[in-house]
Amino acid sequence: MRSPAIAVVLLLLVRETHAAGLSFAADGLEECRARVARVASGEVVYIEQSPAGGAGVALTACSVLDASAADVWPVLRDCELYQEFLPGVTRSGVRERRDDSALCDALIDLPFPLGELRSAERARERALPDGGFERRWSLDSGTYRRLEGSWTVLPWNGEEQQALLVYQ
16 A cells, blocks of 8 residues: 555656657546456556547556545645655646636646646536545646546445545
């Protein structure tokens, strides 16, 4: 099992390595649930998928954390703090926040030859009926060709202090 911040860092490293154009398949959560034994052991499970529209990279990553979904949620939601704990993020901030949506800016410094990536992402955030949370985003502007994805954090197996974290 991992702490929320460490797992988020591990899962976001995926994002930094697939900057050419991201597109995510819709069935990632089900794929994570199908790998219960690996996920339950605390392993970060990476699942390659076919991208929507056939172009780009599609990937789901998931792991179980030793924290409640409510404790993990601020780590995923508060994009203005990403620069404090995410490798490569040199600047992050919230340009606008209203009710269940946010417009977040980020500057990511990648190793040569990739350089810097800039993004303004429009995110929709919501609480789920089962005690979990979801944050879905898409590219508003920036140097990515395409960027869309989601974080979902759910209570795990009825355990109050464990959560399933899914990145798509």
